[in-house]
Amino acid sequence: MSAAHRPAPGNTASANTPLGNTAPTLATARWPEVEQGPRRLLVVPLGSLEQHGPHLPLDTDTRIAVAVTARACAGRTGVGVAPPIAIGASGEHADFPGTLSIGTEALTHVLVELGRHASLYWPAMLLVNGHGGNVPAINDALKLLREEGRQCHVWHAAIRSGPPAGADMEVAAQEMEFPARRANATRRETPAAVRDTRSPFVVDAHAGRVETSIMLALAPNDVRLEAAVPGETRPITAIMAELRAHGTRRVSPNGVLGDPTGSSAAEGEQLLMQLTAALDKKLTTLTTQGLPPRPS
Numbered sequence: 001m002s003a004a005h006r007p008a009p010g011n012t013a014s015a016n017t018p019l020g021n022t023a024p025t026l027a028t029a030r031w032p033e034v035e036q037g038p039r040r041l042l043v044v045p046l047g048s049l050e051q052h053g054p055h056l057p058l059d060t061d062t063r064i065a066v067a068v069t070a071r072a073c074a075g076r077t078g079v080g081v082a083p084p085i086a087i088g089a090s091g092e093h094a095d096f097p098g099t100l101s102i103g104t105e106a107l108t109h110v111l112v113e114l115g116r117h118a119s120l121y122w123p124a125m126l127l128v129n130g131h132g133g134n135v136p137a138i139n140d141a142l143k144l145l146r147e148e149g150r151q152c153h154v155w156h157a158a159i160r161s162g163p164p165a166g167a168d169m170e171v172a173a174q175e176m177e178f179p180a181r182r183a184n185a186t187r188r189e190t191p192a193a194v195r196d197t198r199s200p201f202v203v204d205a206h207a208g209r210v211e212t213s214i215m216l217a218l219a220p221n222d223v224r225l226e227a228a229v230p231g232e233t234r235p236i237t238a239i240m241a242e243l244r245a246h247g248t249r250r251v252s253p254n255g256v257l258g259d260p261t262g263s264s265a266a267e268g269e270q271l272l273m274q275l276t277a278a279l280d281k282k283l284t285t286l287t288t289q290g291l292p293p294r295p296s
């Protein structure tokens with residue numbers, strides 16, 4: 001779903017200003033462009049670098065968060081897109097070479113400091129999260145940032161509205177995972193989606209059909225379909241205790257929690273459209289309701 005050419009209501013910035021006619025990518029913007037632009041909302045994709053089975057790249061979550069962000073933010077006035085945070089909390093996949101994780105505590109600090117700095121120039125920040133293991137850090141960071149009076153929000157890349165045409169499974173585009181294991185862990189947080197057994201996250205949790213289809217749509221040359229085989233296919237709620245105790249590799253030697261069989265680029269494009277529509281709705285809500293004035 002394209003949001004192109006839809007100005008944010010109430011925004012009086014000239015359409016000719018650099019931020020006035022498109023969502024800027026901050027990485028390539030110049031500071032005067034940002035200073036002069038309307039600056040209503042900063043969007044930060046949040047992903048992971050973790051094993052996604054033998055067939056998907058390690059940065060799958062990051063790519064999905066970036067892609068949905070780019071699609072939903074296209075053409076939105078005053079919406080800036082930050083580079084992604086590409087390493088998150090993925091301790092559950094630590095037994096697989098290639099995974100890199102900074103853990104929940106460090107990620108929480110990163111998000112808090114990012115939110116504090118972003119608030120110098122943006123009235124609000126939205127995290128677009130593509131990895132379920134990041135949820136505890138996000139929740140902790142947003143709680144503190146909000147207590148400090150900052151406008152910070154999160155949107156999770158999850159399919160909640162049913163399967164794509166032809167599929168008989170409930171689908172989710174976000175891992176239904178559990179908090180990263182920490183050597184000094186004293187808390188045993190469980191993401192809200194995990195606690196909710198009605199959540200669509202309970203099926204096709206990781207590197208299964210949903211993520212494989214989406215990656216076939218986004219980057220078909222980076223998907224090794226010949227290596228795409230089922231992993232542990234029991235619902236995540238049934239294996240949660242084992243996952244938390246021993247990590248993913250003990251439960252699923254190939255790293256897949258789900259079954260990528262039947263994945264297709266066409267299905268992936270449908271899923272991307274659903275995700276983009278959902279984020280588009282969130283962006284519209286945020287940019288039309290109650291954002292504070294732009295910091296000077």
Ligand SMILES: [Zn+2]
Nearest residue numbers: 060061175211
């Ligand atoms: Zn993933």
